Amino acid sequence: MNPLTICLLISALLFATGFAGAVTRRHAILVLVGIELMLNAANLNLIAFWRFGPHPEALTGFIFVLFSMALAAAEAAVGLSLVIAIYRHQQTSNLDEVRELKG
């Protein structure tokens, strides 16, 4: 069990928890939290491969994680504002009720 597989397993576990939360929790914000966790898992994976990969000096994984973090932040911002907008529109953020497809 070299450290790389350990890290991969950890990120897989993290990804699984994030996915489980996103898929089962009723509340909209928790779905977003789940997504954030999944993103983190992915970043962790990247850094693991960067660290244990053949060419760490190329910094590709490293830079990739930086960009993904920036995008994750942007995504979180937009997602949460959407949730807020939905809440104001329908007075609930319970995903089971937010099913209206009409505009």
Add this chain to the structure above:
Amino acid sequence: MSTLLIITAVVTLFAAVAAMSLRNLVHCALMLAVSFSGVAALYLQLNAEFVAFTEILVYVGAVAILIVMAILLTRSGESPEKSVLTAGWYAGVAVTAMVFTTLGWAILSSSALPQTVAPAPVVSVKNIGDTLMGRYVLPLEIVGLVLTAAMIGAVLIAFKAEPRDKNQKS
């Protein structure tokens, strides 16, 4: 090194599971912050120092606060509802199980993983700066653009709609 790694991993995973399963949303958010710092710690152990600090700055500093703000704005902090899970959560769990088994199986069975443990790469901030500004200057600009757009978009979407005519009390 692997024992410290495992400890932080356990802490992070525990925090993540807590974040997903707690009834009170604010607690979830806080546990999320904890899991983010756990991940940062993992990064430190993987010698990705800069990424760890960024992780703290971005996730713990900003995203956690953002989520907490969102929770407060949607007034869902106080009232824990009846059932935490959506209807048909069992399907979700099944899919998660499927996903996890596949991932696990993929990791364990894959032969392409590099077996040798490479020496810790020394990463200097100048080095990062050069690559960012050198090979990845275009993505950097684009990320800048995306962030601005996201900021403006978020504000617009979440903006409280102006009352149409002034005299109508909102």
Add this chain to the structure above:
Amino acid sequence: MNGIVQFLWLIPVLPLLAAGIIAVNKQPQRRLAATLAIGSMALGFLLSLGAFSATLAPHEGAGPFRAVDGFNWIQFGGPDHWLQLGWVLDPLTAIMLVMVTFVGLLIFIFSVGYMAQDQNFMRFFCFLALFAAGMLGVVIANNLFLFFVSWEIVGLTSYLLIGFWFHKPSAAAAAKKAFITTRIGDLGLLLGMVWLYAQTGTLNFYDHGKGCLEAGACMQMATQVTLGGLAVSTMIGLLIFLGAVGKSGQVPLHVWLPDAMEGPTPVSALIHAATMVAAGVFLVARVYPLMAAGAPPLETGVPVTTALTVVTWVGAITAIFAASIAVAQYDIKRILAYSTVSQLGFMMIGIGVGGVAVGMFHLITHAFFKALLFLGSGSVIHGCHEEQDVRKMGGLRKYMPVTFVVYAIGMLALAGFPLFFSGFWSKDEILHHAHNWSGSPIPFYLGCAAALLTAFYMTRQVALVFYGKYRGGAGDHAPAHAHAEAPAHGRQPSAHDHDLDPDHNHGHGHGTPHESPAVMTVPLMILAAFAILLGFIGTPAWPWFDGYLTGEAASFDLGKLFTSGTVFVLLLSSVIAFTGLTLGWILYGQRQRQNAGEKDVLEAAQPTLFKLLHNKYYIDEIYELTVIRFNAFAAWLCDFLDQWIFGGAVLLVSYAAIGGAWVCRRTDEYLINGGFDAACALLRELGGGSSKLHTGRVQTYLRVIGVALVLLILFLIWGRKA
């Protein structure tokens, strides 16, 4: 000198103008029409005399007097391509002008009396004037094109005049027959004209050296050899001769001339005796240089070419053929018609063997005495109340003494009574040249036989008509209105016979024949005088006529009469004449026929031969069987083809199109539309089904993504392994 030539065109234009005015005129002013027609002919006659005197005057240059004038009419093709119309004045033209105008004038005067009772007096004179214009146009034409145009006008007017009493079916049929047969001949003339133009590039006869009849062009054409080894000039000459055959009624195309007697008698006289039929001979005379082109060196003074030999042979055959038929005819006008055909044959022989002068001399003399005979028969018919069958006449001497005398003179001239009558001299010339002809002696023998027969049937006719007792008015007056017109067809009197026909309303007047009025007898006397005097201008002793035409001076020398060649022929022809006359008198003069129904003498002797001759060798029936039948068959064939083959094909195509359209519609409607509808329905179903997938529950989407992720990973791993 050529002053008169410039006004030569006036001669045909005057009658044309007269015809136009008469035609346009609405009210039937008979006096105006008559004066106009006769006036224009008189003026034409004076101008012709002027022209004649111009040709007589001494002129510079060798050869006969010739003056040409003309103008460019139509421009076609390039700038220098002009269709020129022009007229020429030379001895040939001058003679014909004088003859046509003089005879025409006399006949116009005669027909004023003859047609007095007719309702369509105006129309008759309009056609006559038009005919005169056409005939004069033919005579003066220096251009084959103008010649052809006038030639067609003449053909048209002959149709109109023959069918003048168009209410009579036989007249209409005869007119149509005449027109069609002459058209066949004209086809040859047209082809000849076109070919001539192609060869020489110009249709002018005489054009200061460039004309097609001038030496240069003729030699050029003579040298070129066409298919069958014949020279081009010969071929063109024969084609043009075909036109002449049609118009002058030579053997193959002569059938229309006897039937043309349906027209009023002056018409027959003018057109079918003197002028029109002569036009064919005039054409051959005019085109003589072309026909004679390429002849071997002249040792006998008369060129012998294939074209001229053909002309001679056709003439000879026609002469003997027509003469034999004339013997067995009963209708007075029909006998004269066949005699005209035979005499035209003689003219053709004349030109063929003796050149232009001989042929023309006989033409001129024949014009006078044949006109005389026709007008005489006209006054006889007029007198006998429109009776034309010689078997119902007889003994008219007593009733019409003037007509008898004049008719006798004409008969003697035609028969060729020696020394005094013109017929003798002109026929002698022809026989003399035929005798010396280097071609072959047969035409000479045929000529003699024809002359004998001519003399025989003329005496038969005179005997039957003027001697014995009057057989008309008693016998077969079967139906009240029966007017015995043209007994040959046994025509039933048509029920709607209205009284337009002058002969008819005269019939039931008074029974006995009577002498014609002065307006009819005076022209007869003038003609009789000329019938006698004209002969002397062409006698061998003083061949003025021949010299005039060829341009040399002619000296009076009785000695020439007695040279060996001429004396023999003179004696021979007078012997022939006498035998013909005596035979005729013996058979018909002494044993007078008692009544109309009696069998003819010859018929008694040779019934089959007589029947054959009487029925004109059944030529009409033969034509009926061959040409007409073939024509009918061709028409039927075309109709059949058109209706069944082409019609069928069109029908087939249309059915195919309709069928194709039907198939297209069916496929379009069921196959394509149906197919599309089914496809659309399927799509709609699919759409409906897939829309159910979108529940709007975000989590379901995430789950689907999860499953997709799993599948992707599995696919990647297994993909690599496989």
Add this chain to the structure above:
Amino acid sequence: MFEQLNRFFAPVDQIFVTTLHWLVGFLPAAWRPVASSMLCIAFILMVFPALFSIVTIFERKGIGRIQNRYGPNRVGIPGTKIRLAGFGQFLPDGLKMLTKEDIVPRAADKLVHFLAPVVLLIPVLLTYAVLPFGRNMALADYDAGLLFFFAVGGAVEVSVFMAGWSSRNKYSLLGAMRAIAQMLSYEIPLILSSVTVVMIVGSLNLTRIVEAQAGHTFGLANWFVFTPWGLLGYLIFFIASLAESNRSPFDLPEAESEIIAGYFTEYSGFKFALFFLGEYLGMFAIISLGITLFLGGWTAPFACLDFIPSYLWFLTKMLGIVFIFIWIRATLPRLRMDQLMNFAWKFMLPLALLNVLVAGLWHYLAIGPLRWIACATIIIVAYVALGRGLMRHQKLGQRTYRYAD
């Protein structure tokens, strides 16, 4: 003549470092790094709380003096009559804090309420790891030291929120929201102004930044503050740091007059003391960062004064700025929330961005008067224009009240 002085005082300068090495020498090699960091941590934990206590008294006497009164002058050395002009006041204060009853509101979220002060102290103390107090006296000299400082500094807001929210008190929640809003909006100018320094130095490592400011021109140390963009940068940094540490004109969160004590109203006793300590340690950290970035860290202002030990310079500069903080707290009135926000977003942020531009320009222009003139004019023009922009809407119109519906 100065070299001998320097050489004489050099050991004094490095006294702490040598003692550290001397102490660590006793331990086996494997343990050395851990031991040395442990020792440094212990040293920091001793020095700065002590400094905290002195500064509290210093502040109360300063404000008193400014408000024309004495300030605490009764308590000297306890148990004795010596008054020490009141500088012993921190002992009874501390004692009071510890012995006070620790009240926890019934509706409060017990765990979060308890954890709030702890979560506050952890990041603040972490920031001290990176600061260079003296020549090679920085605990953890990270390559991305500055980034570490800001990253950890950013985590403070979480604790503020925890405090505010967990006490289930409208005022505390309102105070927490205000504090977070203020800290967030002032964090951006703070970081942007420090970015200019990083741009010029080319490294995030704080010691390297201090070394970049070594050396003297015309006798004066070439600190960054003596350059046009440096001055503007430090001005922005100074104001932002005031706001970051919730002090003086920006102390809306615990504005006594409106929302009692802001997010730590429901705290009393030891937890309140911890909040108080946390706040002051935060202030010292942000001030020391300001010193390292703009005021040349532990370098001497004049060449001749080089011999004085580096940590002393660091200490004197820090005390000077703390005095200015106290001075501002005593004099400037408190800003309204919207004024505060306006000031941050419409004045500070544009200036900071412009400053980055000017620094860039400064970097590329050749050394000489032209560089000075160009940068100075740009900054002055921008300052005046933005100033005018801020004032344009301030029509001192009649005050209007909006009542909650």
